[in-house]
Amino acid sequence: MRLTREVRDTWLQHEQRSHGRKNGYVTKGQAERLDKWLPKISLHREDRVQDKIPRDVLLGVEIGFGNGEFLAELTQQYPEYYFVGVEIYLPGIAKAISRLDACDNIERVRVSQLPAQYVLAQQVEPNSVDMIHVNHPDPWPKKKHHHRRIIQKEFANVLASRLKLGGILSLASDIDELAIWMRDILDEVPDLVNEAGKGGFVPRPEGRIVTKFEERGMKAERISQFLRYRKVGANT
Numbered sequence: 166m167r168l169t170r171e172v173r174d175t176w177l178q179h180e181q182r183s184h185g186r187k188n189g190y191v192t193k194g195q196a197e198r199l200d201k202w203l204p205k206i207s208l209h210r211e212d213r214v215q216d217k218i219p220r221d222v223l224l225g226v227e228i229g230f231g232n233g234e235f236l237a238e239l240t241q242q243y244p245e246y247y248f249v250g251v252e253i254y255l256p257g258i259a260k261a262i263s264r265l266d267a268c269d270n271i272e273r274v275r276v277s278q279l280p281a282q283y284v285l286a287q288q289v290e291p292n293s294v295d296m297i298h299v300n301h302p303d304p305w306p307k308k309k310h311h312h313r314r315i316i317q318k319e320f321a322n323v324l325a326s327r328l329k330l331g332g333i334l335s336l337a338s339d340i341d342e343l344a345i346w347m348r349d350i351l352d353e354v355p356d357l358v359n360e361a362g363k364g365g366f367v368p369r370p371e372g373r374i375v376t377k378f379e380e381r382g383m384k385a386e387r388i389s390q391f392l393r394y395r396k397v398g399a400n401t
C-alpha cells in the first residue's frame with residue numbers, strides 16, 4: 166500500500182524515486198509501524214541530531230542501512246549507544262522499523278531518509294560521533310557513474326570531521342574495486358588512520374553478522390573486504 170500523503174510529506178522528505186527504484190509502497194503492517202514510529206524517531210530536514218538525543222550519550226551512525234539487520238544488531242551489541250540510521254530507500258526503512266520495533270531498541274534510534282551527505286554535513290555536529298558504519302555501499306561499477314559512489318574525497322572529510330577523537334569509521338564491500346576505491350580515498354584523509362596500515366584491509370570482525378548484500382556477494386563467490394579507520398587528529 167501507499168503511505169498517506171500526510172505521512173509522506175511530514176516524515177519522508179526524499180521519497181518518490183531513488184536511482185529509478187519505486188520508493189513509496191509498503192505493506193499494511195509496515196505502514197502501521199511507520200505511522201506509530203516515524204513521529205517519534207524520524208529526523209526532519211531542519212533537525213539537529215544532537216537536539217533529538219539525550220546529552221552526552223555515545224552515538225553511532227549507519228549509512229545506507231538497507232533492511233536494518235546490521236542496525237538492529239548494533240543496538241543489541243551496544244546498549245549504551247544511540248544510533249542514527251540513514252537510508253534513502255523507503256522499503257528499507259519500513260523493514261528496519263519493523264525489525265527494530267521487534268527487538269525493542271527502537272527508542273535509541275533516529276532515522277533519516279535524506280541522503281547521508283546532507284545528514285552528516287548539516288544535521289550532525291562536528292566531533293560528536295563515536296562510530297560510523299558504511300556496509301556494502303552501492304558500487305556504481307560504470308566509470309561514468311563513479312561520481313555517485315558515496316565515498317568521495319569531500320564526503321570522506323565530512324565523515325572524519327563528525328567523528329570524535331578516537332572515533333571509528335568501519336566500512337565493508339564485497340566489490341574489490343570499490344573496496345580499493347574507498348581505501349585509497351580514506352587513506353589520504355589527514356585525521357584518519359587505517360588500522361590495518363596504509364593500503365591494508367582488516368580481517369572480518371569476529372561475530373559480525375552477514376548483511377543481505379554481503380550474503381549476495383558470497384553467493385556470487387565474492388569475498389568481502391573490511392576497512393577500519395580511527396580518528397587521530399582534529400584538523401578536519
Ligand SMILES: C[S@@+](CC[C@H](N)C(=O)[O-])C[C@H]1O[C@@H](n2cnc3c(N)ncnc32)[C@H](O)[C@@H]1O
Nearest residue numbers: 229231252253254280281300301303376377378
Ligand atoms: C547495496 S545496499 C547495502 C545495504 C546494507 N548496508 C547491506 O549491507 O545489506 C546500499 C544501500 O545504500 C543506500 N544508499 C545509497 N545512497 C545513499 C545515500 N546517499 N544516503 C543514504 N543511503 C544511501 C541504498 O538505498 C541501499 O539501501
